[in-house]
Amino acid sequence: xxxxxxxxxxxxxxxxxxxxxxxxxxxxxxxxxxxxxxxxxxxxxxxxxxxxxxxxxxxxxxxxxxxxxxxxxxxxxxxxxxxxxxxxxxxxxxxxxxxxxxxxxxxxxxxxxxxxxxxxxxxxxxxxxxxxxxxxxxxxxxxxxxxxxxxxxxxxxxxxxxxxxxxxxxxxxxxxxxxxxxxxxxxxxxxxxxxxxxxxxxxxxxxxxxxxxxxxxxxxxxxxxxxxxxxxxxxxxxxxxxxxxxxxxxxxxxxxxxxx
Numbered sequence: 001x002x003x004x005x006x007x008x009x010x011x012x013x014x015x016x017x018x019x020x021x022x023x024x025x026x027x028x029x030x031x032x033x034x035x036x037x038x039x040x041x042x043x044x045x046x047x048x049x050x051x052x053x054x055x056x057x058x059x060x061x062x063x064x065x066x067x068x069x070x071x072x073x074x075x076x077x078x079x080x081x082x083x084x085x086x087x088x089x090x091x092x093x094x095x096x097x098x099x100x101x102x103x104x105x106x107x108x109x110x111x112x113x114x115x116x117x118x119x120x121x122x123x124x125x126x127x128x129x130x131x132x133x134x135x136x137x138x139x140x141x142x143x144x145x146x147x148x149x150x151x152x153x154x155x156x157x158x159x160x161x162x163x164x165x166x167x168x169x170x171x172x173x174x175x176x177x178x179x180x181x182x183x184x185x186x187x188x189x190x191x192x193x194x195x196x197x198x199x200x201x202x203x204x205x206x207x208x209x210x211x212x213x214x215x216x217x218x219x220x221x222x223x224x225x226x227x228x229x230x231x232x233x234x235x236x237x238x239x240x241x242x243x244x245x246x247x248x249x250x251x252x253x254x255x256x257x258x259x260x
């Protein structure tokens with residue numbers, strides 16, 4: 001990969017005063033892109049609750065970021081556990097006005113190996129929680145008179161990536177879900193939109209899916225010749241959640257390094 005890296009946050013980086021004091025819920029916030037989103041929101045003065053079953057890194061993240069960040073360990077595939085986690089975060093911080101549906105699991109799988117149970121689990125992790133998390137926070141947003149729901153999708157299905165049909169089907173479904181929710185909730189002053197990342201170099205990606213030569217192939221397919229990092233997704237999420245993006249809704253924002 002290119003040695004060039006995005007600059008660390010400085011005092012001249014964008015701040016969003018409209019976010020300060022709001023309450024955000026991030027699913028899958030313990031590692032990778034989710035952890036970067038949690039950290040960036042916390043840096044804007046947002047009270048952040050996040051749900052993740054990866055207990056150790058989640059606890060370490062919450063401890064490092066301080067009292068305005070709260071972790072709940074829950075299996076998002078369990079709808080009742082998800083609802084209970086949302087209630088816990090709201091009880092601690094107040095009504096939730098920002099939801100980032102980030103949690104996903106991009107496990108590869110061969111066509112011949114997929115069982116009915118395995119398929120259902122892919123949907124239960126990658127798509128179903130996005131709806132039920134939205135359902136759980138909408139009453140908070142209606143009470144407040146405003147809200148933002150950001151659904152994290154993927155460019156994988158747009159590019160026709162093979163070897164993970166359950167994942168790509170679920171991520172394609174995220175776009176349909178976003179459109180339906182946007183139509184249902186816009187009149188309540190709740191903006192719903194999606195963000196589709198390209199190949200972000202999280203530690204999980206590096207450990208599991210980026211083999212010898214893959215890094216060079218990824219760079220060859222990006223017009224921006226450096227690796228994408230979690231913060232490259234987290235910072236656009238901040239903008240889209242802020243009042244500066246007040247008319248951004250019912251659209252998918254692709255952030256992929258300019259994939260050719």
